[in-house]
Amino acid sequence: MQISDLPYPDPGVPDARSGPRFLLWLGRNQLGGQAKSLVWGLIHFVSVAGLAYGVGYAVQAVVDRSGSGLAKAGALIVLLGIGVAVGDTMLHRTSVTNWITAAARVQQLLARKTATLGAALTRRVAAGEVVAVSTGDVEKIGWFVEALSRFTAAALTVVIAAVGLLIYQPALGVVVALGMPVLALAVLPLLPRATRRADHQREKAGHATELASDTVAGLRVLRGIGGEELFLDRYRRASQDVRRAAVRSARMWALISAIQVLLPGLLTIVLVWYGVALAREGRITVGELVTVYSGVMLLNYPLRHFEEIAMAYSFSRPSAQRASRVLALERITEPEGGLREAKAPVGDLYDPATGVLAPAGRLTAVVCGDPDLAGRLADRLGGHPASATDDDAGEAAPSVLLDGVPLDGLPLDVARTAVLVQDKDPVLLSGTLAELLDVPASAGVTPDEALAAAQCSDVLGALTQGAPDEDPMTARITERGRSLSGGQRQRLALARSLVTDPETLVLDEPTSAVDSHTEARIAQGVRALRSGRTTVVLTSSPLVLDRADRVVFVHGGEVAAVGEHRELVRTEARYRAVVTRETDEEQASPGAEPRPGKSGKHPGAATGTGISTDIEIEETA
Structure with missing residues (x-):
């Protein structure tokens, strides 16, 4: 795979059982690139190590006053220099290619998972963690993949050089052969502590990122209540926690780097001392001493890659662990036999977990006393059942049925065509209004009709000015x-x-931020535009509930009552308490009736003139 070939036609199915397995899976999918990088790395590192022999040969030629020997040494050094330059250039090229292609594969996997899970993703994974995985963690994972082949080439070079020195000059080569494993493995006892500190730093950084994203998203609200300084102080403290964790982590890596410098220096001192003694005794020549000394000095260069791979793995392992947690999330629990319908079914929408039934072609309103339950119910109705870890009972929720067919067993594109869920906090992407409304549609509803039903005339007026x-x-x-x-x-x-214009539309609190007059008109507009289509609205607003064909009241995680809004207000005290915000004392009083003027608007919504459907209910009653 070359950079010019990106993106991947299919990034594959990752092994997301753990971080190390995910890294191993990435490596297996880049064997060709890793092999190229390994070959060029061997050429580069072996050429660097071979310079020691060229220098020693040249020194011995000078001692022997051999012009031909000096010329041969010069030619060898030139040839090795070319190998160093070409090998380094191509090693860098192939390593960067491995880094970019690995990062691109991970980003494509994350994008695919995000598209699959939709709004359910941020309900199951913190938004800050998603941001950290898709940005910094992708870079760390790519770094390890890039460094892997370079480290392998460096390790092979160290082995080749140690064996070569042992054959070339056994008396000094044995010192090198015994010392190199010590140099390579000396830092291993420090790696677990360094890894823990790196994990702690990542955790703090993820928390700071999440806090920053939440603060930016709610900046307008914070300004409205004067809370900018409070959240700025929180972010400042979180940033200082990240700084302190980074300093502690850097201290450990500084110690590892110091050991990587100290031990080769000690080996060089021992080698020179012993080599000078052998030279004085005449057991080795000056050229051999220079060759071995130069070889040890030059081997410090590939040995530095042992530290790099340790750092890369320590930083990439928690990153890969986070990425694997996101990639392991599943949209579906496959039914037996793996249902794969080519066409979306049309019919009643039924949730066995709560008993909620939305008959085909009708407007059904669902009232939940627990707002979190409403959000989870909206996810399930869209084909995103809670996983076993999310469910309070520890068991996965049963699949929602559309015309008797398990919705989460359908292919994703078919399920999305069958049921569309609008989240409680929908996101508008930047662009023109025409681009915003340029979405896959049935062509049964025009943008003008949709804007009119959603009561967007004032929005259009404001946009026209700009x-x-x-x-x-x-x-x-x-x-x-x-x-x-x-x-x-x-x-x-x-x-x-x-x-x-989907066959089934699920709206989660679609009017919580509008005034009462606008809300009533929106409810009527949606009812008229969606006539003959299945529509589910999760709300507690009486203005919307009064225009629904049927109302389903969910209490304690299951359906407690079904009927029309006005009937349920009179007969179901728990329902009345939710939609009218009735207090416990009012609910317990004998013959309690809804209080006039008491609005069932969602908290925080504008109240307009204060006109309430509850007044109409009492008058009708």
Whole structure:
């Protein structure tokens, strides 16, 4: 694989059982690149080690006053110099290729996993960890893959040089042969502690990254409540924790580097002392002494790669562990036989875990007293059942059924076509409004119809002011729609979902950031536009609930009541407590009725004029 061939047509199926297994899998998928790098590395390192023989041969030629010997030594040194230059150039080229291709493979795997899990990813993995894996961790993993072949070439060169010196001059070669393993393995006892400190540093850095991303995402809210300094102080403390952890980790690596310098120096002193004694006795020549001395000095260069591979593995192992945790997340629990339908089924949507049933072609509202349960239910209805580790009972939740077919057993593209889930906090990508609404659709709903149903007229008016030709479709939307209010972002996201026009649409709190008047019009617009289509709205707003065909109340993780909104308000006290925010005292009082003017809006939403559907309910009752 060359850089020009990226991206991979198929990055493959990774071994995500552990970090080391993932690194091994990456190495196996790059055997060709690793082999090239190994060959060029051997040429480079062996040429470097061979210079010692050339220098010693030249010194001996000078001592013997041999012109021909000196010429041969010069030619040998020139040839070895060419080998050093060419080998180093190609080693760098192939190593960087290995690094980039490995990083690209990991990024493609992460992108594919993100697309597969969708909004469920950030519910199961912290957002800061996802950012750390897709940025810094990818770099660390690529570093280890790049350094692996270079280390292998260096290790083989050390063995070859030690054996060669032992054959060339046994008296001194035995000292080198005994000393080299000590130099190579001396730092091994320090590596576990260095690895632990590196892991601690990574953990602190991941926490700081998560804190920073959360602060940036909520900057407008923080400014509104004057909390910038509070969160800035938290991030400052987190940054200092990262700095202290990095210093502690650097101290350990500095000690390892010092040992890598000290021990070769001691070996050189012993070798020179013993070699001078042998030369005085006439047992070796001056050229042989210079050759062995130069060989040991030059071997310090490949020995440095032992330290590099130790550092690369220590830093990449926790990175690979995090990446493997993300890549091990699964969207589905395959049913027996591995169902693979070519066409999306159409029919009732049913969740066996809670008993929620959304009949085909009708608008069903689901009320959950627990907001977290509502989010998990939305994920399951979209084909993302909780894993065994996520489920409170320790068992994986059963698959949602669409017309009796397990939804999470369908291919991802088919499942996404069958059911579309709009998350509680939808993201708007930067670009024009036309690009925002340019999504795969059935062509049954036009952008104008979707914008009208989502009550986006004021949004279009605001965008028109910034459009170059006064066409709102050409107006630019900034990253994550930060230039818009929360309600405007929410309505544009709703319009995008309506344009898609899926057979089944699941909306999680789609009107929590709009005022009451707008919310009522949105509820009516969605009901009219989605007529004949299956729509599920997870909400506790009476304005939306009153326009649903049927309302399902989920309490304690299962369906507690089913009916129309006004009927449930009168007959189901627990339901009334959720949608009207009734207190425990009010709920316990005899003959309790919903209080006039008490809005069931989601906390934090605008109240508009304070008109509430609950008044209409009482009057009707």
